[in-house]
Amino acid sequence: MAPTFPAFLCSLLLCAAGVFGQAYDPSKQLSVGIILFPGFQPLDVIGPLDIIMMLSASHNVSLAMIGKEKGPVRGPSPPRRNEPPTAYPVQGPSVVATHTFADAPRLDILLVPGGMGLRVLNENNDTWIPDFIASRFDELQYLLSVCTGAAALAQSGVLKGRRATTNKASWAWATQFGNGVNWVPTARWTEDGNVWTSSGVSAGIDMTYAFFKKLMGVAAANRIMNAIEYTPHVNEHWDPFSVVHKVPGADASRPLGECVGPAGFEFECS
Amino acid sequence: MAPTFPAFLCSLLLCAAGVFGQAYDPSKQLSVGIILFPGFQPLDVIGPLDIIMMLSASHNVSLAMIGKEKGPVRGPSPPRRNEPPTAYPVQGPSVVATHTFADAPRLDILLVPGGMGLRVLNENNDTWIPDFIASRFDELQYLLSVCTGAAALAQSGVLKGRRATTNKASWAWATQFGNGVNWVPTARWTEDGNVWTSSGVSAGIDMTYAFFKKLMGVAAANRIMNAIEYTPHVNEHWDPFSVVHKVPGADASRPLGECVGPAGFEFECS
Numbered sequence: 001m002a003p004t005f006p007a008f009l010c011s012l013l014l015c016a017a018g019v020f021g022q023a024y025d026p027s028k029q030l031s032v033g034i035i036l037f038p039g040f041q042p043l044d045v046i047g048p049l050d051i052i053m054m055l056s057a058s059h060n061v062s063l064a065m066i067g068k069e070k071g072p073v074r075g076p077s078p079p080r081r082n083e084p085p086t087a088y089p090v091q092g093p094s095v096v097a098t099h100t101f102a103d104a105p106r107l108d109i110l111l112v113p114g115g116m117g118l119r120v121l122n123e124n125n126d127t128w129i130p131d132f133i134a135s136r137f138d139e140l141q142y143l144l145s146v147c148t149g150a151a152a153l154a155q156s157g158v159l160k161g162r163r164a165t166t167n168k169a170s171w172a173w174a175t176q177f178g179n180g181v182n183w184v185p186t187a188r189w190t191e192d193g194n195v196w197t198s199s200g201v202s203a204g205i206d207m208t209y210a211f212f213k214k215l216m217g218v219a220a221a222n223r224i225m226n227a228i229e230y231t232p233h234v235n236e237h238w239d240p241f242s243v244v245h246k247v248p249g250a251d252a253s254r255p256l257g258e259c260v261g262p263a264g265f266e267f268e269c270s
Numbered sequence: 271m272a273p274t275f276p277a278f279l280c281s282l283l284l285c286a287a288g289v290f291g292q293a294y295d296p297s298k299q300l301s302v303g304i305i306l307f308p309g310f311q312p313l314d315v316i317g318p319l320d321i322i323m324m325l326s327a328s329h330n331v332s333l334a335m336i337g338k339e340k341g342p343v344r345g346p347s348p349p350r351r352n353e354p355p356t357a358y359p360v361q362g363p364s365v366v367a368t369h370t371f372a373d374a375p376r377l378d379i380l381l382v383p384g385g386m387g388l389r390v391l392n393e394n395n396d397t398w399i400p401d402f403i404a405s406r407f408d409e410l411q412y413l414l415s416v417c418t419g420a421a422a423l424a425q426s427g428v429l430k431g432r433r434a435t436t437n438k439a440s441w442a443w444a445t446q447f448g449n450g451v452n453w454v455p456t457a458r459w460t461e462d463g464n465v466w467t468s469s470g471v472s473a474g475i476d477m478t479y480a481f482f483k484k485l486m487g488v489a490a491a492n493r494i495m496n497a498i499e500y501t502p503h504v505n506e507h508w509d510p511f512s513v514v515h516k517v518p519g520a521d522a523s524r525p526l527g528e529c530v531g532p533a534g535f536e537f538e539c540s
Binding site: 201 | 311312313315316317319320323335342345362363364365366437438439469470471472473475496497498499500501503510511514515525526527528529530531532535536537538539
């Protein structure tokens with residue numbers, strides 16, 4: 001999606017006030033769905049969701065938490081075949097699914113998190129998540145994944161011919177799925193048409209900021225960042241973790257550090 | 271708590287390997303409790319919890335999610351008296367409480383998140399959270415708060431004579447509680463004896479990193495940061511949000527930006 005307003009004019013206060021640069025009418029209802037499965041990574045879900053929650057104070061947002069079944073979805077990953085259960089994180093909060101894939105409402109935005117539980121679903125040949133993505137893709141305005149959630153997008157077929165990224169520590173596992181996916185090794189997040197994918201776990205917060213900055217305007221997005229006291233990484237190409245986790249093809253020439261500060265303020269690096 | 275190893279020796283690989291600098295035996299069981307209430311801020315809970323979950327892959331950690339009642343605790347804040355409900359975030363995930371204050375196990379660590387729901391509890395004179403903190407403080411090794419959770423610590427009396435910080439956008443509300451609290455206006459987090467408090471929402475992730483770095487050693491803490499692809503703020507005095515939100519007494523002379531990079535790696539700022 002091309003910027004809706006020339007960048008040089010954004011130095012004017014008009015952009016800071018969010019008058020331009022947003023693609024969405026705040027009064028229009030926005031239906032958001034988030035996938036849950038046993039063994040989801042909690043921060044994959046809650047990082048973006050905290051931003052969506054704050055946005056709902058000023059925008060007309062509805063939320064469906066979508067599981068295979070309704071009710072609490074266990075955070076801990078189910079045990080995997082041929083692996084001792086202690087090899088994987090055993091703790092995690094149970095979060096309530098308000099809908100199933102069968103009764104989820106019409107969605108404008110669907111977000112697919114990652115987590116160890118995706119491997120269990122895959123080993124069990126349980127394809128409910130890629131099937132749901134494929135069945136709903138045409139109605140969606142935007143499809144977003146965090147972390148290894150991109151593996152489910154790849155399985156669904158919607159990444160064919162698209163740029164995408166995923167968790168850098170689980171790169172080999174996640175990128176085995178899909179045909180014709182242009183996996184980007186060094187990226188905090190990617191945007192290709194109406195599909196956004198982020199790197200691992202906390203990268204979902206940065207992608208969600210960039211996404212809502214484009215959708216709702218910079219003022220609304222910055223207000224939320226400052227309310228949650230988060231300094232987002234704003235360069236989609238900044239990805240030291242691709243180097244840390246030795247992803248094949250990672251761009252090691254980029255500096256690992258980045259200067260960050262509160263959104264919307266001029267700042268010096270200490 | 272004083273560092274257990276001289277800082278200058280930490281330039282040796284010994285510290286990077288986590289041999290020194292940790293105060294905890296990984297095989298010893300660590301009982302963690304996290305408070306839940308309707309209207310909790312999701313990221314206050316899940317930021318630290320994601321770190322605790324990852325830690326449980328290598329350390330013997332147990333977790334109790336403690337509510338007033340067992341079962342799903344609603345994320346959305348209950349409506350407040352004299353306020354239109356639309357004035358507050360209406361979305362939020364429901365997370366399951368595994369225990370109540372009456373049957374919670376012995377705890378080594380208790381974490382108290384913030385959120386708009388604390389204001390409702392306060393307006394309703396419902397003191398179950400400060401009462402629980404006061405009743406358990408003597409058995410705890412560490413007490414931690416995120417965001418406006420510090421208000422409940424102040425109400426409980428345990429902050430008397432201690433340094434503490436809280437959410438910078440809700441500073442006036444949260445710091446009205448308690449007697450003899452030394453509220454620190456410019457702090458990403460504070461540590462005073464066995465009580466740690468963080469600034470708003472995402473600051474809880476940085477505090478939790480600093481806390482487990484001290485408790486479990488730098489190697490274990492860094493491994494988790496790199497697994498969740500998070501670049502922590504490591505300077506407890508870095509707090510641009512105290513300036514952004516105009517907290518009385520905030521130190522505006524500090525630069526608002528900070529150079530951050532992956533934990534445990536040398537990096538340049540871009």
